[in-house]
Amino acid sequence: MHPASWVGWVLAVMAAALATTNPFYLAVILLAVVLVAVLAPREGPGVISFRALAVFGGVMFALSLGIAAINGSYGDHILFTIPGPEVPSWLGGLRLGGPVSAEGLAGAAIRGLAILCILFAYGVFNGAVSPHRVLRSTPAALFQASLVVTVGLTLLPSSVEDLRRVREMRALRGAPGGWRELPALVVPAIVGGLERSLRLAEAMEARGYGASPPLPAAPRLAAAASAPLLIAAAWLWFYETDWRPLAALLTFAAAALLWWWWRAASRARAVSRFEREPLPAAERAGLAVAAGAALGLLALRLTGHGALTYNPFAGLPLPGFEPLPALLAAALAWPAVLLIARPAPARGAAERDGRLAAEPAP
Numbered sequence: 001m002h003p004a005s006w007v008g009w010v011l012a013v014m015a016a017a018l019a020t021t022n023p024f025y026l027a028v029i030l031l032a033v034v035l036v037a038v039l040a041p042r043e044g045p046g047v048i049s050f051r052a053l054a055v056f057g058g059v060m061f062a063l064s065l066g067i068a069a070i071n072g073s074y075g076d077h078i079l080f081t082i083p084g085p086e087v088p089s090w091l092g093g094l095r096l097g098g099p100v101s102a103e104g105l106a107g108a109a110i111r112g113l114a115i116l117c118i119l120f121a122y123g124v125f126n127g128a129v130s131p132h133r134v135l136r137s138t139p140a141a142l143f144q145a146s147l148v149v150t151v152g153l154t155l156l157p158s159s160v161e162d163l164r165r166v167r168e169m170r171a172l173r174g175a176p177g178g179w180r181e182l183p184a185l186v187v188p189a190i191v192g193g194l195e196r197s198l199r200l201a202e203a204m205e206a207r208g209y210g211a212s213p214p215l216p217a218a219p220r221l222a223a224a225a226s227a228p229l230l231i232a233a234a235w236l237w238f239y240e241t242d243w244r245p246l247a248a249l250l251t252f253a254a255a256a257l258l259w260w261w262w263r264a265a266s267r268a269r270a271v272s273r274f275e276r277e278p279l280p281a282a283e284r285a286g287l288a289v290a291a292g293a294a295l296g297l298l299a300l301r302l303t304g305h306g307a308l309t310y311n312p313f314a315g316l317p318l319p320g321f322e323p324l325p326a327l328l329a330a331a332l333a334w335p336a337v338l339l340i341a342r343p344a345p346a347r348g349a350a351e352r353d354g355r356l357a358a359e360p361a362p
Contacts, residue, residue, distance in 0.1 A: 010121045
């Protein structure tokens with residue numbers, strides 16, 4: 001699949017996961033992401049990085065439940081009580097221990113589900129798309145930002161690969177294992193990643209990579225002014241309902257300033273490509289489906305329909321479930337349809353490519 005398709009899918013998953021607090025819809029989004037993760041191609045360090053992100057997501061989910069239990073929670077359904085010290089009231093309601101309610105654990109689980117959806121989507125993207133393809137497909141206006149993102153995308157797989165290599169070398173030397181030896185594994189991997197990043201940065205700077213003339217002051221000021229305009233528009237729209245026409249006007253003004261900056265940045269940097277990677281029509285339709293699903297969920301959240309919001313502290317009621325939001329959440333699995341319909345490469349070609357990749361360079 002095209003890198004733009006994966007980027008659009010990840011953004012749609014993030015928007016959908018942040019648009020709802022209903023655990024049923026979050027479960028549907030998570031199942032859609034897992035389905036895509038099972039079918040998405042992963043090679044080399046991408047498999048290891050996805051496993052690391054999956055473990056990290058599980059740890060974050062358990063950590064959110066643990067923090068909710070340690071801090072105590074309010075609610076009518078008290079499960080157990082954790083002894084803790086008395087905290088003064090002037091600390092702003094901070095609690096250490098105390099009664100733990102089912103409402104507090106449910107709220108922590110909902111936040112953990114949203115984090116799992118985003119982390120799994122990022123793991124699929126990190127394993128299925130080469131960072132070099134992402135950099136080649138980036139528009140000229142976002143070249144500098146995409147360069148930073150590309151270097152960041154390579155950090156996790158390379159760090160996990162270094163960690164695996166250090167662990168294997170220590171095992172061959174007969175070093176003991178266990179949690180006590182974790183610093184001896186992590187520190188060399190981090191140091192190696194930092195050294196590799198410094199060497200890459202020095203090589204790129206020596207070759208003048210990414211050098212471009214600075215933008216004029218007017219487009220840079222326009223881009224900087226768009227952020228406070230969007231913040232003011234959001235404030236007026238959500239908190240001052242009488243000023244919503246002004247909020248819409250500020251949003252259009254911010255969009256115009258961003259468009260001006262985009263044109264100026266695109267003209268300031270000339271980008272040449274040896275080969276353009278076209279976006280297939282099927283993936284364009286998938287991007288339209290993902291954008292429609294994300295915007296549909298956001299519209300339902302803003303209008304208060306579809307039972308997208310769920311408050312467990314209101315007596316722990318059963319979350320609502322409606323067909324339309326569930327279908328919009330399930331539509332995020334559209335890459336799985338394309339991956340199933342796409343024919344697998346021939347076995348002989350795959351073996352030949354593997355042999356070529358395994359041969360050392362002369």
